[in-house]
Amino acid sequence: MRVVLVTYGSRGDVEPMTGLALRLQALGAEVRVCAPPDFAELLDGIGVPLTPLGWPIRALATGAVPGKTSLSDIAADLIAMAYEAVAGVAEGGAAVVATGSFPAVAGARAAAEKLGVPYVFTSFSPSYLPSPHQRPRPWPGQEVPAEVSDNRALWDLHAEHMKALFGEVINTHRSSIGLPPVDGIRDLVFTDHPFLAADPVLGPWQETPDLDVVQTGAWMRPDERPLPADLAAFLAAGAEPVYVGFGSMLMRGASAQEVSQAVIQAVRTQGRRVLIGSGWADLALIDERDDCFVVGDVNHQALFGRVAAVVHHGGAGTTATAARAGAPQVIVPQVADQPYWAGRVTELGIGTGHDGPTPTAESLSAALKIALAPETGARAAVVAETVRTDGAELAARHLLDMISRVGSAR
Structure with missing residues (x-):
């Protein structure tokens, strides 16, 4: 049983995935991680195979990727690179679990869909998930009318903004690989059944009828390194x-x-x-x-x-x-x-x-x-004393149970 974990971002986007990877391995799963090449040494050190995804993240963050200045160009390339990375290792796999940069996750989502592999989006913070109990965080360049204060209306504006930013490049890529275009870009990527890898005390999730969120607790990899x-x-x-x-x-x-x-x-x-x-x-x-x-x-x-x-x-x-x-x-x-x-x-x-x-x-x-x-x-x-330490264990077991249910239904 092979599970593909996908993330494109900094150390904070990769480290939790290592915690989940090790727990899945301990439970008998084969794991591959698609992540920026910056983290080859980290993953090699814990015995988890890496499939490099995209440019080195520090190079992108510091503007050291030649010719990549516009958001649409960067997004289009990340979608394609994530798709190729995931498609190369997920065929015949049991699940794709993705987080990190929105365009990269959209590429991972497309690969899972094309291959017919179950897909799970993961958020490390409740603040990313649409909820009537909280306001969305404004994206750069997003103008929110002062008269709009209802949380649901603000999340609707958020979805429209995400579509304006990424809808065209996502649907262009989908068409190029034979998938139909979609209107709800954000909901396609987030799904209505995401994982929330955040501690229930530090980052509590309030139930909403629109999402079936599985909150596991933070995914922490035990670090045994001695201090210098x-x-x-x-x-x-x-x-x-x-x-x-x-x-x-x-x-x-x-x-x-x-x-x-x-x-x-x-x-x-x-x-x-x-x-x-x-x-x-x-x-x-x-x-x-x-x-x-x-x-x-x-x-x-x-x-x-x-x-x-x-x-x-x-x-x-x-x-x-x-x-x-x-x-x-x-x-x-x-x-x-x-x-x-x-x-x-x-x-x-x-x-x-x-x-x-x-x-x-x-x-x-x-x-x-x-x-x-x-x-x-x-x-x-x-x-x-209240912070959970078993988040990765709970997530791994829930994921394997989900895979088992999907397999039984086929």
Whole structure:
């Protein structure tokens, strides 16, 4: 039984799929992952075969893909590349599970449809799924009339905007492979039976009659890597530091030097040592004081339980990992679902959202004052006990049950 997992995005879009892949393998399934070539080493390290999909994601994010400037050109190519990647490994397979960039997922959906393979869309955040209980996040370039406030009407506008952005290129590709055009582009990709790989406490889903959502909890892959010796020595040399890292985000509105200066000054203002995650933002030291240390890719599961607070961009995986560790959070949201997670952290009392995407020493210091307050730490410890750790296991078993039912019905 072969299951194909498809994602096109940054580390936060790929990492959860590794958790699901390992659980499926443990349950006897053959797994292939279609993902950006950036993650070949990651997948090879856990023994999951990779089928490269599209351009390296960092090259696309930084504008280093020659000749690819317009959204329609990028979308058309991603649809075609995802289709080819998935079609090459999914024939005769049991299921295709997809997430990440909308055009890439549309290509994966087309491949599954063409091959007659069951398809499951997965969201890592409730904020992406249409619901009368929440407003959709506006897409870049989308103008929402001020007089429209009803959530259902806003989601209808969202669907129209998605169709305007991607409808033509999706239907052009569908026609080229012998599939009929569709009108409801968003609903074609999302389906009415998606998985929601988000923790029920951190990102609860409220039932809606339009969607049969399976909420499993976040898909976390156990990380057994030890912390580097020099990092362990830094942690042991003093009080718990504040970790600041923005993962695969390119910070807006300021240079790497300006952001590094701001975050280090902010943490020092609170009387704390500083642990910097360099990330795509290229954060770095600003002086030679021994209260600050820089790391690259390290085991967050092992690290976050040893820091006073985590300052990050608000990716779903980082939010869940920090919450599971009981670490108070400050989220500096940049794009996508990150404002949603900033709001949830604030509502739960386990941290706070930063006002805007560009931190200054003053603004981040104010946010850290909230996160480092004793009551926030106490609340974070309570919530940590409620965060599910079996999301990937539940998703794998549900998927295999679905495959079994589909097979029995044929």
